[in-house]
Amino acid sequence: MDLQSLAALIEVAESGSFTLAAERLHLSQPAVSKRITALEEQIGQRLFDRVGRSIHLTDAGHTLLPYAHRALQDIEDAKRALAQLGDEIGGQLSIGTSHHIGLHRLPPFLAQFTRAYPQVDLDIHFMDSEVACQAVLAGKLELGIVTLPTEPLPQLEQRLVWPDPLRVVCAPNHPLASQPNIALKHLAQHPAVLPDEATYTHHIVTQALQRLGVQPHVRLATNYLETIKMLVSIGLGWSVLPLSMVDAELVALTVPKLNLQRKLGIVWHQKRTLSAAARALMALLPT
DSSP: OOHHHHHHHHHHHHHSOHHHHHHHHTSOHHHHHHHHHHHHHHHTSOOEEEETTEEEEOHHHHHHHHHHHHHHHHHHHHHHHHHTTSSSOOEEEEEEEOHHHHHHTSHHHHHHHHHHOTTEEEEEEEOOHHHHHHHHHTTSOSEEEEEOOSSOOTTEEEEEEEEEEEEEEEOTTSTTTTOSSOOHHHHHTSOEEEEOTTSHHHHHHHHHHHHTTOOOOEEEEESOHHHHHHHHHTTSOBEEEEGGGOOTTOEEOOOTTOOEEEEEEEEEETTSOOOHHHHHHHHHSOO
């Protein structure tokens, strides 16, 4: 079977759309449809049922899909294993990272890496940490440099790189800003602007508050910490942000008993061979 057709199968199945699959594969929609049709003709069975605008895998599609994943992953593992036979570190290195880490943590290390290994083609994807972890598990990315999962994920190895202490913050003109110590019950009386509930950071914050008997009133939620900082700085509510982001636009509050910290680091698939490029980047990051 043609690997490009198998890649099309995977993208259409995961996105539920020929249009989205075409965007991800950098192809036209007719080209993706042609690859799926060729694959269906080759196996003699339909892979998708098309009902109106909805697309669903048939039994044949469900059966073939895990084999397609495995075939593409085996090819990637073979490429990485072969690349390690040479003395020169090169090839493509696909990594996923959050916007915050990409902006505030990675730049000096990426600059050092590209100077040391100019033959490596860095393929960097900016995405939520949770999405990056799933992409590593699916074999779409070799490394994730992310907020580490709050609970272990099967087959996902991880290494702490940066402890990331968090602080409760508000705008300088916020009613809480002038109080030397904030009681949790007073904090809960004011609206909060927090990371989206699907994020690891949201889980860290809300679980810590709930253990202390506090249910925050969330006025707004967004995935981007830089956006949260802006919303807090104009007075829309208090939030929890990395200490490294606290500047003159924010006031860091003292909340007794509330000690919050994220863990930022690297994730990779437990059962896949790491390329020489991936191992070289990991070696440059702090331990």
